[in-house]
Amino acid sequence: MPVKFSRSKNTIHRITMQSKHGTSVSNRANDNRRRTCCGLSRIKTLKVLGTFLVPLVIGIFTIATTIQQYEINKQNRLKDWEIAARQRAQELKQADILQQETVYAVYVKEMGELLSKLKTKNVSNTELDQQWKLARAKTLSALRQLDTKRKSYIIQFLYETELLFTNSSAIDLSGSDLSGIILTDHVGMAFMFDYITLTYVVLSNTSFVNLHLTKADFSGSLLNNANFSNAYLFQVNFTECDLTNADLRAVHAEFAIMKNVNLSGAIFGKVPPAEIKNAILPNGSYVFYSKDNLQSDLFNESTNLITNGDAICQTNKNSTEIFGWVVRHEPVAIVTKYSELPSLITGNISIDDCVFWGGTRNNSIGYLHQRVFFFDYSRLIDSGRALYEFSFDTGGINEYNDYVYLTMQFRAASGQSLRSTGFPPITNIQRKNRSILCYQLLYGPVPLGTHSVLINIWFDKTSDSPFNNGLIDNIKFYIKQMKTTDEHLEHIYKKACP
Incomplete structure (x- = not known):
């Protein structure tokens, strides 16, 4: 085991x-x-x-x-x-400087040669006129090629050679662009440019600091953002100038001539101009006419701009010439007293008053014509705040179907039609065969850019009467100011018969 x-x-x-x-x-x-x-x-x-x-x-x-x-x-x-671009720019700059220096030097040399001819008294008026035109052409050409610094030099050169004085012959620089020029370069020194004339030119962003400009003339020029601080402006003419955002804190600016000017955003000193007409003020409001440092405005909206709209009675009642009106083609009407037309007399008509009547003119193709200019309202119109009111009384006699026909046309300065209106005639049916005058009214905004209004009056005869019984009286045209920006944006027509 x-x-x-x-x-x-x-x-x-x-x-x-x-x-x-x-x-x-x-x-x-x-x-x-x-x-x-x-x-x-x-x-x-x-x-x-x-x-x-x-x-x-x-x-x-x-x-x-x-x-x-x-x-x-x-x-x-x-x-x-x-590096190449900078070098090229530097080369171009140097070339431009050289070119401008050349233009300026050539101009001064050639003008120096012309100067003796312009001042001579032994030259015909025709030749002298040609020399002035040549001087203007050379000056305008040079100004178009030069920078503001050299433009300033040219203006100073012309002034010192007495070619830009208001009280003597002066080169016409209208249309030139002189924006940004500086006529003073020493602080604290007052340069004398009294009586200088620079009318209808562009002077935007231009410096007139410390200049002495007594009775200088800038009429029609564009001076927006111009600096007149500490300048002496006694009786300087700024008529029709655009001074938007200009600095007018100057000496005696209150005595400058301010008519038809745009002062939107401009800065005044302690005292505004003593007298100013037809202007847009720094705060954007409009003034028609003030002669108390803008404390009040004398704008009267009840001023009838029609000359002889009430048919002033004439000594010769058969005269074909009518005061205030132009007769086109052939005689078309006469001025007669209401007493000559007894059926027309009513409670509000005096027998001593007169009326425009077709009279004995039959089948006439002529007409009465009147053109009303709006120079004194231009700034209000261009601001879009002008209203017009056009009215008249027109009619006829008894059952005769003769009538008056009117047209009204607003026009720009170029003549271009801005708005046209035809007024319906008052027939015997509308009058119920009565001898009466019916009231007609049209009002609304004045179109922007309106320079004038054209009134035409025809007397048309269609009855078998021996007379042309068309009648018209009390022709009135008013300019008013809108109270709010949305007032009366539409053109409204009204008619009323007794």
Whole structure:
């Protein structure tokens, strides 16, 4: 029994050792399998990867180096271009300066030669006129080529040679752009430019600081953002000027002539202009006429702008000339007293008053014509706040179907029609065959840009009466100011017969 136990024990030990050895071999085999990739050992795999990675790294490095070099070259080229551009700009600037100096020098030389001819008294008017035109042409040509500094020199040259004086012959610079010129460059010194004339030119952003400008004339010029601070503006003429945002804190600016001006945003000193007409004020409001430093406005909305709209009686009642009216083509009407037309006399008509009557004119193609200009209302009209009111009395006598026909046309300064209106005639049917005058009224906004209104009156005869019995009286045209921005946006027509 003991022997059997010993053999059995040895057998178990041997089996155990064999099992461990087999497990170790199996583990080594598995480990070897784990240390291979795609059938290659780790070392071989690393060698294969090294074969590919080295060229790849070299390629990437080469590409990166190439890109970097390209960027460096690009930056260098840009710097070269910038240097070349600066040099080119500098060359162009120098060439421009040289060109402008040449233009200025040639202009002064040629004007110096012309000056003696312009001032001589032994030249015919025709030749003198030609010399002035030549001087204007040379001046305008030079101004178009020069910068603001040299433009300032030219203005000073012309003034000093007495070619820009309001009280003598002056070169016409109208239409020139003199924006930004500076006529003073010494702080604290007052330069004398009394009586200088710079009319109908562009003077935006121009400096007149410290200038002495007694009775200077800037009529019609654009002076927005101009600086007149500490300037002497006694009786300076700013008629029809645009002074938007101008600095007018000047000496004696209150005595400047301010008529038909735009002063929106302008700055005054302690005392505003003593007298100002037809202007847009700094706060955007409108003034028709103030002569007390803007303390009051004399705007009278009851001023009839029609000349002789009430048919002023004439000594010669058969005269074909009618005061205030132009007769077109042939005589068309006469002015007669109501006493000559007794059937017309009513409680509100005086027998001593007169009326426009067709009279003995038959089948006339002529008409009465009157044009009313709006110079004194231009700023109000251009601001879009002007209203018009046009009215008249028209009719006829008894059953005769003769009538008066009116047209009204708003016109721009160029003559372009902005709005036209024809008024329907009052027929004998509408009058119920009565001898009466019917009231007609049209009112609404004045079109922007309106310069004048044209009134035409026709006397049409259609009856078998020996007379043309068309009648018209009390023709009135008023300009009024809108109280609110949305007032009377439409044109409204009214008619009333007794």
